[in-house]
Amino acid sequence: MGLVVQKYGGTSVANSDRLKAVAKRVVDTKKAGNDVVVVLSAPAGMTDDLTKRARELSDTPNKRELDMLLVTGEQISISLLTMAIHQLGEDAISFTAAQVGILTDNSHTKARIRSISTDKIREKLETGHIVVVAGFQGITENFDITTLGRGGSDTTGVALGVALNADEVEIYTDVDGVYSADPRLVEDAKKIQEISYEEMLELASSGAKVLHSRSVELAAKHDLKVHLRSSFSDAKGTIVKGGHMENCLVKGLAHSQSEAKIIVSNVPDKVGIAAHIFREMAKHNISIDLISHNLEKTGFQTLSFIIKLSDLEEAEKVLETSKEKIGAESIVIERDIAKVSLVGFGIKSNPGVVASVFETLAEEGINIHIISCSEITITCIIDKKSLEKAIKALHKKFNL
Amino acid sequence: MGLVVQKYGGTSVANSDRLKAVAKRVVDTKKAGNDVVVVLSAPAGMTDDLTKRARELSDTPNKRELDMLLVTGEQISISLLTMAIHQLGEDAISFTAAQVGILTDNSHTKARIRSISTDKIREKLETGHIVVVAGFQGITENFDITTLGRGGSDTTGVALGVALNADEVEIYTDVDGVYSADPRLVEDAKKIQEISYEEMLELASSGAKVLHSRSVELAAKHDLKVHLRSSFSDAKGTIVKGGHMENCLVKGLAHSQSEAKIIVSNVPDKVGIAAHIFREMAKHNISIDLISHNLEKTGFQTLSFIIKLSDLEEAEKVLETSKEKIGAESIVIERDIAKVSLVGFGIKSNPGVVASVFETLAEEGINIHIISCSEITITCIIDKKSLEKAIKALHKKFNL
Numbered sequence: 001m002g003l004v005v006q007k008y009g010g011t012s013v014a015n016s017d018r019l020k021a022v023a024k025r026v027v028d029t030k031k032a033g034n035d036v037v038v039v040l041s042a043p044a045g046m047t048d049d050l051t052k053r054a055r056e057l058s059d060t061p062n063k064r065e066l067d068m069l070l071v072t073g074e075q076i077s078i079s080l081l082t083m084a085i086h087q088l089g090e091d092a093i094s095f096t097a098a099q100v101g102i103l104t105d106n107s108h109t110k111a112r113i114r115s116i117s118t119d120k121i122r123e124k125l126e127t128g129h130i131v132v133v134a135g136f137q138g139i140t141e142n143f144d145i146t147t148l149g150r151g152g153s154d155t156t157g158v159a160l161g162v163a164l165n166a167d168e169v170e171i172y173t174d175v176d177g178v179y180s181a182d183p184r185l186v187e188d189a190k191k192i193q194e195i196s197y198e199e200m201l202e203l204a205s206s207g208a209k210v211l212h213s214r215s216v217e218l219a220a221k222h223d224l225k226v227h228l229r230s231s232f233s234d235a236k237g238t239i240v241k242g243g244h245m246e247n248c249l250v251k252g253l254a255h256s257q258s259e260a261k262i263i264v265s266n267v268p269d270k271v272g273i274a275a276h277i278f279r280e281m282a283k284h285n286i287s288i289d290l291i292s293h294n295l296e297k298t299g300f301q302t303l304s305f306i307i308k309l310s311d312l313e314e315a316e317k318v319l320e321t322s323k324e325k326i327g328a329e330s331i332v333i334e335r336d337i338a339k340v341s342l343v344g345f346g347i348k349s350n351p352g353v354v355a356s357v358f359e360t361l362a363e364e365g366i367n368i369h370i371i372s373c374s375e376i377t378i379t380c381i382i383d384k385k386s387l388e389k390a391i392k393a394l395h396k397k398f399n400l
Numbered sequence: 401m402g403l404v405v406q407k408y409g410g411t412s413v414a415n416s417d418r419l420k421a422v423a424k425r426v427v428d429t430k431k432a433g434n435d436v437v438v439v440l441s442a443p444a445g446m447t448d449d450l451t452k453r454a455r456e457l458s459d460t461p462n463k464r465e466l467d468m469l470l471v472t473g474e475q476i477s478i479s480l481l482t483m484a485i486h487q488l489g490e491d492a493i494s495f496t497a498a499q500v501g502i503l504t505d506n507s508h509t510k511a512r513i514r515s516i517s518t519d520k521i522r523e524k525l526e527t528g529h530i531v532v533v534a535g536f537q538g539i540t541e542n543f544d545i546t547t548l549g550r551g552g553s554d555t556t557g558v559a560l561g562v563a564l565n566a567d568e569v570e571i572y573t574d575v576d577g578v579y580s581a582d583p584r585l586v587e588d589a590k591k592i593q594e595i596s597y598e599e600m601l602e603l604a605s606s607g608a609k610v611l612h613s614r615s616v617e618l619a620a621k622h623d624l625k626v627h628l629r630s631s632f633s634d635a636k637g638t639i640v641k642g643g644h645m646e647n648c649l650v651k652g653l654a655h656s657q658s659e660a661k662i663i664v665s666n667v668p669d670k671v672g673i674a675a676h677i678f679r680e681m682a683k684h685n686i687s688i689d690l691i692s693h694n695l696e697k698t699g700f701q702t703l704s705f706i707i708k709l710s711d712l713e714e715a716e717k718v719l720e721t722s723k724e725k726i727g728a729e730s731i732v733i734e735r736d737i738a739k740v741s742l743v744g745f746g747i748k749s750n751p752g753v754v755a756s757v758f759e760t761l762a763e764e765g766i767n768i769h770i771i772s773c774s775e776i777t778i779t780c781i782i783d784k785k786s787l788e789k790a791i792k793a794l795h796k797k798f799n800l
Contacts (some may be wrong), residue, residue: 016456023457029557050476055753056416057423065486067471068494069479072472076450079469086465098498099543143499 002167003035005126006133010044010172012075015389022172022231024086026130026361030090037164039135040081042073056330063108064368066303066324067137071096074134074153076195082132092130095120097137097145102156102330104138111138111146113155116128116163133160140175147329151212158215162222169219169226171211176230178210180400183378185391190400192252199251199343200240202377205340206254216240250353250398251344253391257288257384259314261337261369262319266329273326274303280318286311290381294369304370308379309335337369338387341379342394356376360397366390402567403435406556407535410444411574412631413477418482422572422631423484426530427548430490435525439535439557440481442473463508467537467547471496474534482532491701492530495520497537497545502556504538504546509547511538513555516563533560551612558615562622568621569626571611575637576630576794578603578610581653582798585791590800592652593613594639599651599743602777604719605739606654616640627683650753650798651744652789657784659689660712661737661769662719665702666729673726674703686711689739690781692770704770706781709735737769738787741779760797766790 006029008022022038030036050069054061061069080092085092101117109325121131135153138146148155149324161169179198181189195203197220204213210228219226219240229237280287289306307315312333319331347353354371357378361368366389369381382390406429408422422438430436450469454461478494485492501517521531535553540544546557554571561569576591578600583589595603599622604613610628619626629637667673680689689706707715712733719731719748747753754771757778761768766789769781782790 016453019457047668053416053480054483057419057480061483062407062486065479065482068496069476072475073749075472075475076469079465080453082465082468083461084453086462089460094465096468096545133626145496 001111001332002033003164003171004029004174005037005039005157005161005164006232007039007153007164007169008041009153010041010046011176012172013040013042013081015043016080018231019081019084023081024090025090025231026081026085027090029243036130037121037125037160037166038081038130038132039062039153039160040074040132041135041153042070042077043096046073046076056284059270059340067108067145070147071137071145072132073077074136078132078134085130085132087226090130091128092132094132094134097156098132099144100133102133102138102159104140104148106140106142106144106146108144108146110149111140113138113148113159116159118163121160121164135149136316147215149177151214154212154215155218158218158224158226161226162218166224167203169224171215171226171228173210173228174230175210175233176233176235177228178252180251181391181395182255185255185388186253186395189395191272193236194239194241195251196345197240197245198376199345202341202343203252206256206339206343206377206379210238211215211240215241239306250342250347250400252342252400253394254341254343255387255391256339257387258309259306259339259381260309261304261306261334261381262315263302263304263332263334264319264326264328265332268327269299269301273301275327277303277319277322280322281307281315284314284318286315286318290370290372290379296395306337306370308340332367336384337381338384339379339381340387340394342398343377347376347378356397358376358393360393361390364389364393366393402433402473403437403564404639405437405439405557405561405564405566405569406572407439407553407569408441408572409553409574409629410441410446412572413440413442413481413726414444416480416743418631419477419481419484422489422712423481425631426481426485427488427490430530435522437525437560438481438530438532439553439560439564440474440477441535441553442470442477442534446473446476446730464544467508467545470547471534471537471545474536475666478532478534479727484569485530485532489527490530492532494532494534496534497556498539498543500533502533502559502682504540504648506540506542506546508544508546510549511540511549512561513538513548516559518563521564529588537676550697551614552582554612555618556579558618558624558626561624561626564619566624571615571625571628573610573628573633574630574632575610576633576635577628580650580651581791581795582655585655585788586653586795589795591634592638594641595651596745597640598776599745600640602741602743602774603652603654606656606739606743606777610638611640614747618654648798650742650747652742652800653794654792655742655787656739657787658709659706659739659781660709660736661734661781663702663732663734664705664719664726665732666700666730667703668727669699669701673701676726677703677719677722680716680722681707684714686715686718686795690770690772690779706737706739706770733782736784737781738784738790739778739779739781740787741789743777743799745774745776747776748779757794760793764789765794 082092082094104111135156177191179189183189225239292304366386482492482494497692504511533554581589617772626640766786
C-alpha cells in the first residue's frame with residue numbers, strides 16, 4: 001500500500017462529465033490499496049475569465065485582491081470533485097490551502113511555499129478519506145491568501161508529495177507524456193518512457209509545455225518520482241526521475257516561437273558596452289538568452305541576443321535611450337525567428353553532436369543565426385519559416 | 401464622523417457596471433466622513449448556478465462541500481469590488497469570513513453566528529481603509545467553512561453592525577424600501593418611511609421579500625437602526641428601528657401565494673385528534689399556520705389549516721397514513737388560496753380594525769376561509785383569484 005498524490009489540470013475538471021471521470025480514476029486508485037491525495041487546478045478557462053473581469057474594473061488590479069479572486073477557481077474544483085467521489089461511495093474531504101496550512105511568503109501572484117503542515121491530511125488519510133486539496137494557492141502568516149503563479153498547481157502537487165513522503169506524484173494533463181519532438185510537427189515523434197530531472201528541466205525551459213520548471217526543480221531536490229500522464233487514457237506516460245537512465249545521446253527536441261532577436265551593430269569596440277546594455281535590460285527585468293558577440297571591421301563589434309517577444313516593447317524603449325550613449329550604428333529587431341533545442345546527457349562531451357546539428361541543418365539549407373551549448377542542451381536560433389523542416393530533419397538524424 | 405455598514409445584494413454586484421456604481425457609492429460615503437464596512441452577496445444567479453452544478457454530480461451533495469463551493473461567489477464579489485474602489489483612488493481591503501473571524505456553529509448550510517472578532521476590521525478602518533467583507537459565510541472552530549442559509553448576507557451585515565457598534569446598517573437591494581402593499585398590485589402603494597422591528601418581522605414572515613427575518617431579530621435585539629434602500633437610486637428608503645413610531649393603525653399589507661389549505665372533515669369529536677395530526681406533521685418537519693377548528697354536526701369536528709405548498713406532497717403522505725386512525729370522512733386539499741396580512745401596532749387593541757376587514761372584503765364579495773389575529777397582525781386566507789381585489793380594497797380602506 002502506497003501514498004499517491006494525483007494532480008489534475010484545468011481540462012480534467014472543466015465540466016461534470018470530466019469531473020466524474022476523474023472521480024472514478026481517484027476511487028480506482030484508492031480501491032487498489034493506496035492512500036490518495038488529489039490536487040486540482042481551476043476549471044479550464046476560469047482563471048483567464050476572472051482575470052479579464054478584474055481588468056474591467058482596474059487598470060492595474062491590486063495583487064492581493066487578484067489572489068483573493070483567482071483562488072475561487074480551485075475551490076470550486078475541489079468541492080465539486082469531492083461530491084463526485086462521495087457519489088461513488090468513498091469518503092472524501094476537500095481542503096483549501098489555508099485549511100491544510102500551505103504557508104507561503106507574501107509575494108502575491110508569485111508566492112513561494114515555505115512549509116506545509118501535513119497533520120490534517122494525515123489524520124483524514126488514516127480514517128480512510130481521499131483528501132482533495134486546492135492547488136495553486138497558499139496562505140501567509142498573516143492569513144492573506146496567495147497564489148503560486150502560472151503552473152502553480154504542479155508545484156502544489158510536488159510539494160505535497162515531498163511533505164507527505166509520497167511514493168509517486170502523478171501529474172494528469174491532456175497529453176500523455178513527453179515526446180521526442182512536438183507530435184504536431186513530427187509524425188513519428190515517440191513518447192519518452194523515462195527522463196531525468198535535468199533533461200526535463202531543459203525541455204521545459206526550452207518550450208515544452210508539459211510540466212512547470214519549479215515543480216521539476218522541487219522534485220529533483222527531493223528525488224521524488226513524477227509520472228506525467230493523460231487523464232483521458234490509461235496509458236503509461238513519462239516517468240521523471242533521478243540518474244542518467246539511457247545511453248542515447250539526444251533525448252528530445254523542444255522548440256519555441258515566442259522570442260525575438262536584437263542586433264546592435266557596428267558599436268565602437270570598447271570594454272563595457274555589452275555590460276551597459278545588459279545592466280539596463282536587467283533594471284527593466286528583461287531576461288537575455290543566447291548572446292552572440294562578433295568583432296566586425298577593425299575596432300567595431302556587433303552584439304546579437306534573444307529576448308522574449310513579450311518583453312520586446314519594453315526592450316525597444318531601453319535600447320532607444322541607450323543607442324546614442326553606446327554609439328551603435330543601428331539596432332535591428334528580428335521577429336521571424338524560432339528556437340530549437342536538443343536535450344540529452346552527453347551532448348557536450350561528444351563533439352560529434354554539434355557537428356551533426358550543423359551538417360543536418362546545412363543539408364536542409366537552414367541558416368543558424370546563433371548556437372549555444374550547455375552541459376545537456378544545444379540550442380539554435382533559426383528562421384521561423386524553417387522550423388518544421390529543421391525539427392523533422394534533426395528528429396530523423398538522431399533516430400528519436 | 402460615523403461608522404456605516406453597507407450591505408449590497410446580488411443584483412448590485414452582478415456585473416462590472418453595477419460594481420463600479422457600488423464602488424462610487426461606497427467611496428462617496430467614505431468621503432462624506434464615515435468609516436465604511438461593506439458586506440457583499442454573490443453575483444446574482446451564481447449561487448443557483450453552483451448549486452445546479454453540485455446536483456449534476458451528487459443526488460444529495462454533502463453539506464460541508466456545498467458550503468465550500470457556495471462561498472466562492474461572495475469571494476469573487478469582494479475582490480472585484482475592492483479593485484473597483486482602488487480604481488477610484490481609495491484604500492480598501494477585502495476579507496473572507498474566515499479572515500475576519502466570523503465564528504459559527506457547525507450546522508453546514510444554515511449555520512448561526514457565535515461571535516465576530518472585530519480587531520482586523522478596526523485596525524484597517526483606523527488606517528483609512530474601506531473594509532469589504534464576504535457575506536453569507538462563516539468559519540467553525542475547526543476551520544471548516546460554513547454558510548448562514550438564504551438571506552444570510554443580511555444577517556452578516558447586521559451582525560457586523562452590532563459587533564462594530566455601527567451607527568447604521570444600510571441594506572441595498574433592487575427595491576427602494578418597504579411599501580404599504582405590493583406596488584405591482586396596488587398602484588398607489590406608498591413607501592413606508594419608518595417601521596418598527598416587530599412590524600417589519602411580521603411583514604417579512606407574511607411574504608414581503610425585503611429583509612431576512614433573522615437579521616431583523618438581530619437588529620431588534622441590539623436596537624440597531626437598519627436602512628432599507630435601493631442601490632439603483634439615491635432616494636431615502638425605509639428605516640427599521642425601535643419603538644411605536646406613528647399612530648396609524650395599519651402600517652402595511654403583505655401577501656403570499658405559496659400556501660395550501662388542508663381540510664380534514666367530519667372527524668369524530670374525540671380529544672387528541674388535532675394533536676395527533678399536528679404531532680405527525682411536526683415529525684416530518686412540516687410547519688402549520690392558521691388553524692380553524694369547527695364543531696359541525698353533533699359529535700363531529702372539522703379541522704382546517706394552512707401549510708407551505710412546498711410541504712404539500714409530504715403532508716399528503718402523512719395524512720393518508722393518519723386518515724384511518726383518526727376516522728376522518730374526507731381530506732380535501734385546496735391549492736387556489738392566497739394569504740393577505742395587515743400589519744401594524746394597535747391592530748389587536750382596536751376591534752374596529754377586524755370589523756373593517758370583514759366589511760371591506762364582504763363588500764367586494766370575497767369570502768374569508770380563515771382569519772387569525774396576533775398582537776400586530778391580521779391574516780386572512782382567501783381565494784387566490786380575489787387576491788388583487790382584496791389588496792386594493794384594503795389598501796384604500798385603511799388609507800395606506
